Amino acid sequence: MGFMKIYVSKHWKLFLVAVFFVTLEALADLLQPTIMSHILDVGVAEKRLDYVLRMGGLMLIITAFGAVAASMRNIVASHVSQKFGTELRRDLFEKIQALSFANIEQFERASLITRLTNDVTQVQNFVNGLMRIFVKAPLLCIGSLIMAVRLNPHLSVVLLIVVPVVSVLVALNLKVGFARFVGVQKSLDSVNRVMREYLSGVRVVKAFNRFDHETGKFQQANIEYQNKSIQVTRLLAIFNPSILLSVNFGIAAVLWLGASRVSNNQMQVGHIVAFVNYMTQILFALMTISMVFNLFVRAKASANRIGEVFDQVNTMTWDANTALPTGRQGCQIDFEHVSFSYEGASGEPVLKNINLTCLPGETIGIIGSTGSGKSSLVNLIPRFYDVSSGSIRVDGVDTQELDPAKLRDRIAIVPQKSILFSGTIEENLLWGNEHASREEIMQAANMAEAHSFIAAFPEGYETMLGQRGVNLSGGQKQRLSIARALIRKPDVLILDDCTSALDTTTETNIKESLKSFASGVTCLLIAQRITSVMDADKIVVMDDGEIVGIGTHEALMKSCRVYVEIFQSQFGKELPHHVKAE
Ligand code: DGT
Ligand code: MG
Numbered sequence: 001m002g003f004m005k006i007y008v009s010k011h012w013k014l015f016l017v018a019v020f021f022v023t024l025e026a027l028a029d030l031l032q033p034t035i036m037s038h039i040l041d042v043g044v045a046e047k048r049l050d051y052v053l054r055m056g057g058l059m060l061i062i063t064a065f066g067a068v069a070a071s072m073r074n075i076v077a078s079h080v081s082q083k084f085g086t087e088l089r090r091d092l093f094e095k096i097q098a099l100s101f102a103n104i105e106q107f108e109r110a111s112l113i114t115r116l117t118n119d120v121t122q123v124q125n126f127v128n129g130l131m132r133i134f135v136k137a138p139l140l141c142i143g144s145l146i147m148a149v150r151l152n153p154h155l156s157v158v159l160l161i162v163v164p165v166v167s168v169l170v171a172l173n174l175k176v177g178f179a180r181f182v183g184v185q186k187s188l189d190s191v192n193r194v195m196r197e198y199l200s201g202v203r204v205v206k207a208f209n210r211f212d213h214e215t216g217k218f219q220q221a222n223i224e225y226q227n228k229s230i231q232v233t234r235l236l237a238i239f240n241p242s243i244l245l246s247v248n249f250g251i252a253a254v255l256w257l258g259a260s261r262v263s264n265n266q267m268q269v270g271h272i273v274a275f276v277n278y279m280t281q282i283l284f285a286l287m288t289i290s291m292v293f294n295l296f297v298r299a300k301a302s303a304n305r306i307g308e309v310f311d312q313v314n315t316m317t318w319d320a321n322t323a324l325p326t327g328r329q330g331c332q333i334d335f336e337h338v339s340f341s342y343e344g345a346s347g348e349p350v351l352k353n354i355n356l357t358c359l360p361g362e363t364i365g366i367i368g369s370t371g372s373g374k375s376s377l378v379n380l381i382p383r384f385y386d387v388s389s390g391s392i393r394v395d396g397v398d399t400q401e402l403d404p405a406k407l408r409d410r411i412a413i414v415p416q417k418s419i420l421f422s423g424t425i426e427e428n429l430l431w432g433n434e435h436a437s438r439e440e441i442m443q444a445a446n447m448a449e450a451h452s453f454i455a456a457f458p459e460g461y462e463t464m465l466g467q468r469g470v471n472l473s474g475g476q477k478q479r480l481s482i483a484r485a486l487i488r489k490p491d492v493l494i495l496d497d498c499t500s501a502l503d504t505t506t507e508t509n510i511k512e513s514l515k516s517f518a519s520g521v522t523c524l525l526i527a528q529r530i531t532s533v534m535d536a537d538k539i540v541v542m543d544d545g546e547i548v549g550i551g552t553h554e555a556l557m558k559s560c561r562v563y564v565e566i567f568q569s570q571f572g573k574e575l576p577h578h579v580k581a582e
Contacts, residue, residue, distance in 0.1 A: 003091075003310040004303065007084055014080045018131040021073035026139040028066030030147055033277035035059050037151065040270030077131035085124030088306070092116055095309055100316040101384055102344070107309070110193030115309060118188060119302035126292075126299030134292040141285035148278040154261065155254050155275050162250035163282075166243050170290045173239040177294060180232045182301040187225040194221045236294065243290060247283035251276055316386060322401045324394060324410060329520040330360035331395050331410060331491045333381060338390035340380060345388045350376045352545045354390070358538075363523040365533025367566060368542030374526045375416055377542070378494045381524070382411045394492075412490035414498040416526075418477035420469030425454055426461040428469070428480060432487030440487060447513035448483035449506050450476070474501040482510065486517060493523045500528060507532065530570050539563070 008015075035055055043052035096104065096112060104112070145163070149156045198205060198214050205214050258272035324331070338354040341347035351373050358364050366374050379385060380392055383404040392399045399407060412432065420428050429441050436444075441461070445451040453476055457463040469477050478501050485493060499507040511532070514523070527533045534553045541549035541556060541563045549560030556563040 003307055007087065010087075011080050011084060014076055015131060018073045018076040018080065019135050021069045021076065022131070022136045023139060024069035025066050025073065026136050026143060028062045028069065029140060029281065030143040031062055032059060033274040033281075034147060034151065035062075036277065037268075037270035037274035040273055041268040042270075045268070045270075073132065077128055080131065081124050081128035084127050085120055088123065089116060089120045092120065092306060092309060095312070098314065099312055100314055100386075102315045102386070103312045105342075106312070108189070108193055110196050111189045111305075112309070113196070114185070114189050114192050115302075115305050119185070119305050122302035123299045123306065126295050129292050129295050133288050134296075137285040137288040137292065140281055141289070144278040144281040144285065148275055148282075151278070152267070152271050152275055154267070155257055155272075158250050158253045158257065159279075159282075162246055162279075165246045166286050169239060169243050169246065170286065170293065173235070173290055174293050174297060177232065177235055178297045178301070180228070180235060181294075181298045182304075184225070184228045184232055185298075185301050185305065187221065187228045190221040191218075191225050194218050239290060240287065243286055244283070247279065247286070251279050254279060316383065316404060317400075318403045319401045320403065322397060322403070323406060324397055324402065328360065328395070329491060330362075330522045332360050332393075333358040333492065333522060334393040334396075335377075335380075336391050336393070338380065338387050338392060340376060340385065340388050342376075342385070347388075349388065350545050351380075354547055356540060356547060356550065358522050358524065360522055361520045362537045363518060363525060365536030365539040366524060366526045366542060367528070367530065367533055367539060367563070369566075372542040373545040374542050375496055378413070378496055378524050378526065381492065381494065382408045382413060410491040411494065412485035412488040412492070413494040414478075414481050414485045414496060416496040416498075416500075418469070418474070418481040418498075420465055420472070420477060420480060422465060422467045424462050424464055425457075425480065428465060429461075429484050429487055432484045433489065436487045441483075444483045444486040447486055447510070447517055448479045449502075449510050449513075450479035450483045453479070475503075475506070478502060479506075479510075491521060493518060493521050495524070496526045497528060499532060504531075530567055541566075 035058060039052055039055045042048065043055060093116060096116075107115075145159065148159060194214075194217050198218065205211060254275055255272065258267060258275065261267035262269060262272065333356075335354045335356040338351060339349050340351040341349045354377065356364075366377065368374055376385075380387060381394070381399070383399050383402070386400060394402070394407065394410075421431075426441065429445070430436060432444070433440075438461075442451060445454060454461055454463070465471060469480070472480070478498055482495070482498055485495075499510065502510070525533060525536060530553075533539050537552075538550060539553060539556055540547055541560055543562045548562050549556050551559065557567065
């Protein structure tokens, strides 16, 4: 909840303005019953019409005054709470943006979305409520108490019993409610998660006819959400009427006590009417308090969840003064005894003791069976994750000391799974370099064999892509993400299995263009097909998280069993006689 301080310090002035108007409004409400009692006891009892009219006029003026104050506080409250909500959402978004993958993986994606949307709204609603009714309720409650006691101390005995009973009820409501509201929020998370998973995989769900299964999953989450919400509503259904009942008993007691006094001529009717009026105001104030407390409980649960995100300390640190040496094309990358696990130092290592040097301008092919750690290896270079032990040096600088943004400026990556964003093709390509000219874009698209299919679209480079580029084929997406990387003119180019969806002719063409492009660029090329990496300067063979061979194709054919096995599985040749089968 510590994060709230920032916003409090930002908005407290306007908040006070709202409180000022609320106070005026409450004062107006508090004066009415007393004036009413005067009208009854003086005007009506003594049959003085002019007095009744005068006092009636005063009541009208006070009401108008209260109404103006009410509109003012509404305006201020809406303004402050909207602004607060927007700022909170923006800051939370920026915080999430700045977190490392390791940080983000501590939260489920769906829960991050609920935190950004529903949780922020809950807190915002509370802030709004705080300024509109929450401040008014205690004012009215205490004010009515004072006015009632002043009006008639004898009747106030009733308050002595009713007020503590109701306070206990409100407190209990709070205590029991909190855990339940947290539960409701959690189950809303699951509904979102199931929905998200379903929507992102909707084609596969339909293809495998898993509709019933998914519906079942959704129903389960949905019903749990329903049950939790019902539990909370039930709780409210018990507490609110009990509060109502207690106060109504109080009113009955006032009428009963008052009636006996009036008949003894010890009290005037107007006092009883006013007293009952004050008690009703107390009742409504208490009901509002318990309602706003529920809002508070919900907001607190939400604020805690938002706080959890704000409290994340970025696992990635760097030294702002460290920079990569400039003026050289192509970077040297050194892996020294690198081990890595996705679950932190204690987890099962995905990479074990990796030692590898990529010289500037070299093209390194990486091959190995699926799950052997190829993608994990290259993802360490732009510091998507930090190594568990060992170090990676780019141009001699340990990446752990480098600002990831500076590091990533020099690197272009074509991820294994092409990810594009909604927008035009051109906008997507400009991700590589926002200042690229049309010529440069077309040149890169040409190299990536993408120009011809883009030009074939009626709107060419202006063609709109759907979310994640759904309106493109897998191969088209791959070629666009290659072009996007080339536009960047990087020092290090990482191609993670980027030709898997392309036919061999297209792949060969791209490789030819890359050869001229990549001269001087350090290029890491992951591939499944040996032909894709055969002519690399160096081929790295990965097996189960380890490097089992580094060398040229010829050298590996002689010395690396795993490489030969991959070769055989792709070309079906006999084991060359000079490789000893182990
Ligand atoms: P591929 O792309 O199928 O040819 O396989 P590689 O060689 O690229 O394998 P890689 O590096 O994606 O995965 C190596 C191991 O790491 C494998 O056991 C799965 C695991 N792994 C990969 N990505 C993640 C991740 O984001 N989180 C966690 N916890 N584990 C991951
Ligand atoms: Mg991979």
